[in-house]
Amino acid sequence: MIQCRLCGKLFPLSEMSEEHYPAHSVGNDDIVALDIVKMADSFLSSELSERIIEETDAKAVLDDYFENELTKPLFPKGRTARTLCRDCNTFLGKYDEAYLKFFNCNGDPKIIRGFQKTTRIQIIKSIYGKFLSIPEAQEESFDFVDYLKDAKQLSYSGIWSIYFVQRDYSTDLFGLKDIGTSKMRFKEGVVYELSDDKFIFNLMNFPKHSCFEMTNIFDILNNGYTIVNGVGANGGYHAQALMSRLFDGM
Structure with a gap:
């Protein structure tokens, strides 16, 4: 009970x-979590900066990177309780x-x-x-x-x-x-x-x-x-x- x-x-x-x-x-709705460890690794390495240099739209690269690689699903239907x-x-x-x-x-x-x-x-x-x-x-x-x-x-x-x-x-x-x-x-x-x-x-x-x-x-x-x-x-x-x-x- x-x-x-x-x-x-x-x-x-x-x-x-x-x-x-x-x-x-x-x-x-569709709550995601930020992978702070991977984020720190990204800024310490040259991977992200190289991708930005290769593309003409830096903002699009950053948006895509954060959405698809630095976040992970946490509460797909939103945060709920009983x-x-x-x-x-x-x-x-x-x-x-x-x-x-x-x-x-x-x-x-x-x-x-x-x-x-x-x-x-x-x-x-x-x-x-x-x-x-x-x-x-x-x-x-x-x-x-x-x-x-x-x-x-x-x-x-x-x-x-x-x-x-x-x-x-x-x-x-x-x-x-x-x-x-x-x-x-x-x-x-x-x-x-x-x-x-x-x-x-x-x-x-x-x-x-x-x-x-x-x-x-x-x-x-x-x-x-x-x-x-x-x-x-x-x-x-x-x-x-x-x-x-x-x-x-x-």
Whole structure:
């Protein structure tokens, strides 16, 4: 029997849903892994540079090389988990519909401020809900579960905060949008990471380090919010998470 992460009831595996994290519609499809060892060997050898010299279109050579030789299939149908019962997955799916609106307009504040407050709350709840499914958090007891279960509850005053950035060249190694998940430990507490094709989210149980510039997810309730693009020179939490995932796979 498996306990649903939202309602807390026990179900046989056959009655658990196979939910995508993040949602299938925001880039969680045909996930590949980067072969970092082969990548390092390629740059140390002359093989890649010789191929570029032989061809007139260097970009095409690099794109083909990364796609066909440096990546390998990881989750062909997307990253999924069985952490929610069918009813709870359907319930959270209503929040995901709101998040898709946010995703499709790139979180543009000029557009989001036209959304009803309830829609913006659903966007926030959708992101919190996805952290229930990541494998690194299965032993974590989150105090925002009741906030998610009550569709009418507008505020959350627990210990877990979510900060995010919009992806750009500084977040994606060689242009590859890694949407893996991670858990990072700091002396202040823990940070979890979850991302999709456009945004990177970090869930943490302590105040964000001031050196990392990010947007608090609850800021989208304010009409004048701004979205931080990229992670800057220090790499933010994402750089630590990315390097950890890359070397764990070696």
